[in-house]
Amino acid sequence: MVTPFDRDLKVNWESADRLIDHLIDEQGSDSLVVCGTTGESPTLTEEEKLGLLRFAVSKAKGRCKIIAGTGSYDTKHSIELTKEAERIGVDGILLVSPYYNRPSQEGLYAHFRAVAESTSLPVMLYNIPKRTGVTIEASTIVRLAHDVPNIVATKEAHDNLDLITTIIGQAPESFRVYSGDDILTLPLMAIGAYGVVSVASHLIGREMREMMEHYLAGRVAEAARLHAKLQPLFNSLVPNPVRVKTALRVKGFDVGSVRLPLVDGSEEDEALLRRLFG
Numbered sequence: 001m002v003t004p005f006d007r008d009l010k011v012n013w014e015s016a017d018r019l020i021d022h023l024i025d026e027q028g029s030d031s032l033v034v035c036g037t038t039g040e041s042p043t044l045t046e047e048e049k050l051g052l053l054r055f056a057v058s059k060a061k062g063r064c065k066i067i068a069g070t071g072s073y074d075t076k077h078s079i080e081l082t083k084e085a086e087r088i089g090v091d092g093i094l095l096v097s098p099y100y101n102r103p104s105q106e107g108l109y110a111h112f113r114a115v116a117e118s119t120s121l122p123v124m125l126y127n128i129p130k131r132t133g134v135t136i137e138a139s140t141i142v143r144l145a146h147d148v149p150n151i152v153a154t155k156e157a158h159d160n161l162d163l164i165t166t167i168i169g170q171a172p173e174s175f176r177v178y179s180g181d182d183i184l185t186l187p188l189m190a191i192g193a194y195g196v197v198s199v200a201s202h203l204i205g206r207e208m209r210e211m212m213e214h215y216l217a218g219r220v221a222e223a224a225r226l227h228a229k230l231q232p233l234f235n236s237l238v239p240n241p242v243r244v245k246t247a248l249r250v251k252g253f254d255v256g257s258v259r260l261p262l263v264d265g266s267e268e269d270e271a272l273l274r275r276l277f278g
Contacts, residue, residue: 001032002202002241002248003039003052005256011048013055015254020059022253027205029064030195032056033094036069037131038199038241043259050084057089071095071126075111079118092122094155094197099132105140116148123150124197128157128180138166145171155180155197156188168192182208183234186227189215199240203247203277204233236276247273 001023004015023029034056035041035049044052049070056066068085070093072078082093095115097108116123125144129135135158144151145167156164157180168177168191176194179185185196189212201208207230215223237243241258242265248255250273257264 001034001036001039001056002245002255003035003044003048004254005259007256009257009259011052012254012256015256016052016055017059019248019253019255020056023202023205024060024063027201027203028209029201029205031065031067031091032060033067033069033197034090036094036126036197037096037128038244039069040241040259040262041069043262046081049081050088053085053088053090065091067092067094067124069094069096069126071097071115073098073101075114078111078115082115082119082121086119086121090121092124093119094124094126096126096128097132097134097136099134102134105137108134108136109140109143112144112151113148116144116151119150121150122152123148124153124155124176124178125151126155126157126180128155130158135160135163138163138170141167142170145175152176153178153194156193157181159184161187161191164188164193165191182237183231186211186215186223199237199244200230200234202244203251204230233276236272243269243273246270247277250274250278 004012004019006012023032034052035044053068060066068090070078070081070085095112098111112125125141127136141154153176155178164177179188179193179196182198182200198208211223211226242262245255245258246265
């Protein structure tokens with residue numbers, strides 16, 4: 001979920017209220033990830049993060065699961081934030097790999113294990129090498145999946161199908177792999193992925209669900225047809241979250257701008273999104 005801001009770039013609670021209803025009731029989201037990459041987590045204060053989590057839990061009222069993005073490059077801080085999120089009443093935790101400090105695979109294992117063992121909540125790992133500068137290797141994810149009972153899923157935001165295939169083949173059968181990139185949802189489901197942590201579902205959640213349901217029902221050609229139809233929409237939302245916020249504004253959702261160091265896109269970007277989503 002994007003974090004809506006007002007003109008002063010403070011959290012816009014009225015817009016957040018409307019957006020949560022939209023994502024659940026109109027787009028059919030099973031869960032909302034709050035304070036993740038799309039929510040501009042690196043520029044949110046701890047007070048803002050906890051406030052957003054409280055608001056989302058209260059607003060959702062059990063209509064969907066709330067997953068808290070509590071990962072960072074600081075293990076101690078991630079543990080503290082995770083504990084606070086559990087006290088607030090979220091349903092799960094999303095842990096991005098530590099960015100900037102580029103730990104070894106043993107460091108990644110120790111980090112994720114320490115945070116996961118600080119909570120009773122289910123934990124989803126988040127492997128996004130392009131943003132963090134480090135890849136969680138398949139062997140590390142498989143090891144965590146076997147060693148830490150509440151590490152139950154991973155969000156894989158890259159196109160290394162060999163790595164993802166290894167995870168699916170070697171992790172416990174109950175371990176879930178989610179696509180972290182809308183355009184890769186169908187290809188990853190073809191090798192055994194379970195679902196998607198989606199950006200495009202802000203706008204085309206029902207279509208995403210339809211594509212996945214076609215595939216799961218064995219209507220592969222129909223799923224592929226819909227995937228091809230949605231491809232331009234997926235591609236138009238990169239980079240994230242700049243363009244998804246623009247697209248939401250085009251659709252009449254006052255989610256505001258992005259915080260520095262991000263900046264809004266060009267007039268050409270907005271014109272493209274108006275053609276596709278207006």
